[in-house]
Amino acid sequence: MELKGNDYYIQGLQVQQLCDEFGTPLYLYDADKIKAQLDKLQEAFGGFPVRFKYAAKALTNISILKLMRHYGLGLDVVSIQEAMLGLKAGYPAKDILYTPNCVSFEEIQMAVEMGVMINIDNISILEQFGHQYGGSVPICIRLNPHIMAGGNTKISTGHIDSKFGISVLQMRHLLRVVKTNGIKVVGLHVHTGSDILDAEVFLRGAQIVFDAAREFEELQFLDFGSGFKVPYRHDDATTDLRQVGSRLKEAVAGFTKDYGREVEIWFEPGKYLVSEAGYLLVRTNVIKTTPATVFAGVDSGMNHLIRPMMYDAYHDMFNLSNPNGIQRVYTVVGYICETDTLGWDRKLNELKEGDIIAIKNAGAYGYSMSSNYNSRFRPAEVLVYEGKAHLIRRRETLDDLLRNQQEVEF
Known part of the structure; x- marks a missing residue:
């Protein structure tokens, strides 16, 4: 991913526009x-x-x-x-x-x-x-x-x-x-x-x-x-x-x-x-300040990227929406009913609600280890090849969660 002025690009495509087109969270591969x-x-x-x-x-x-x-x-x-x-x-x-x-x-x-x-x-x-x-x-x-x-x-x-x-x-x-x-x-x-x-x-x-x-x-x-x-x-x-x-x-x-x-x-x-070729793009839902920590809560979590919790893996991340802002310290967490911390005490350009955070090294063991925990939908996947964005997996829906279930009436 390359920064030009105030915007990030992959193969000439503005990443923010890809988020707008395909939604977040989004797995993006180069x-x-x-x-x-x-x-x-x-x-x-x-x-x-x-x-x-x-x-x-x-x-x-x-x-x-x-x-x-x-x-x-x-x-x-x-x-x-x-x-x-x-x-x-x-x-x-x-x-x-x-x-x-x-x-x-x-x-x-x-x-x-x-x-x-x-x-x-x-x-x-x-x-x-x-x-x-x-x-x-x-x-x-x-x-x-x-x-x-x-x-x-x-x-x-x-x-x-x-x-x-x-x-x-x-x-x-x-x-x-x-x-x-x-x-x-x-x-x-x-x-x-x-x-x-x-x-x-x-x-x-x-x-x-x-x-x-x-x-x-x-x-x-x-x-x-x-x-x-x-x-x-x-x-x-x-x-x-x-x-x-x-x-x-x-x-x-x-x-x-x-x-x-x-x-x-x-x-x-x-x-x-594939590790460095992949990004998980997440949207900031809330900025939550506590007496000890400033949390950036995002529209993803351990259901989409479990490596930080399973392996204590470090994934670098940055504020895609504010590439030239001043830096502040945030702990980036998910929306799962667990302590699903994606990154502790990260210096990120100042975040506001709605900003996109890009999580790096997400190409390997990201989507392939994802789940529907908390009945959350898994994200879409997009591959950028020869300057074109290809949707290679659509975002899940409720129908996907229910597809193999058999209802019993009581």
């Missing part, structure tokens, strides 16, 4: 920013055979999935429903990697019928898969490297207490199951979590995968997940992609020499692609 983030990844990891698969759980709107396909990405999904959406969005089944955890074997069977690449992350399912399919359906195996990485503990997925992946300490057991059932393993996967800053941590995970890969002769790819950190504050540190790419290139070259042939390197960027 396709140019998504493409710019993808370009950074392709530049950083251009020294070896690489493929990127968009992690759909970050933002599953079907138009976003189609946009990612248009940009040449494959798809990483974590549920059979996301796999269905991927097929609906036009992805060939072979370009979809299905990485569930703690699902029933029936869901695995559905994925086999769909023809997507299945990523198995526990020995129980691996055994059942081997008994039924043997080597007739190639698979990927997700490993747990026992590496603590990422920011909030709720988004760290590669440590010893994590539910994700087959422990590297179970490698001998894993190999016995694979050999006994003749399972065809064509990929290995590891993902340590989000907000990775240290290239060394990333490379430690990669080395564990390289070591494990020597036990499998038919590998076609190694998948290193993602977790690249995006900035949430103006002075935030971010993942040095150039450094990670350079170091990984060396490591891949060494592995290729030992393995005897090239395999593809896969990444699954989700938040990295």
Whole structure:
């Protein structure tokens, strides 16, 4: 979003006018920013055979999935429903990697019928898969490297207490199951979590995968997940992609020499692609002064953006309606019957009732984690692509809340 004079713009479109046209609260996405983030990844990891698969759980709107396909990405999904959406969005089944955890074997069977690449992350399912399919359906195996990485503990997925992946300490057991059932393993996967800053941590995970890969002769790819950190504050540190790419290139070259042939390197960027591309635009309902705090109460809350409450996540925000005003301190809160604080003690240009607040980094895990709590409607979603605003999800109505309910008369 760019400030010109007294107004903010995305791709030449005045954001205030978009709020007037589509209403608030509003999720607004900038396709140019998504493409710019993808370009950074392709530049950083251009020294070896690489493929990127968009992690759909970050933002599953079907138009976003189609946009990612248009940009040449494959798809990483974590549920059979996301796999269905991927097929609906036009992805060939072979370009979809299905990485569930703690699902029933029936869901695995559905994925086999769909023809997507299945990523198995526990020995129980691996055994059942081997008994039924043997080597007739190639698979990927997700490993747990026992590496603590990422920011909030709720988004760290590669440590010893994590539910994700087959422990590297179970490698001998894993190999016995694979050999006994003749399972065809064509990929290995590891993902340590989000907000990775240290290239060394990333490379430690990669080395564990390289070591494990020597036990499998038919590998076609190694998948290193993602977790690249995006900035949430103006002075935030971010993942040095150039450094990670350079170091990984060396490591891949060494592995290729030992393995005897090239395999593809896969990444699954989700938040990295869409977080900074998204804004949640909310309208100030009330300015409420108490003896201790000045609250700005807005027409949204934890039902639309739960990350501040669930992860203690920080989302920068600014007064879109008064970009050049003096700054005052506000605590921005929602309209939900909970303490749904979106931002404590924020310096914002002076707010008045009716002003629009833009909440940044709302593209990832914003709408996709939203709910109808308090029977509130979920907002509209708008994508700006090539200078045009496209409504990609309409605002909900009462009919949406009632659609699947069955009334009983008393």
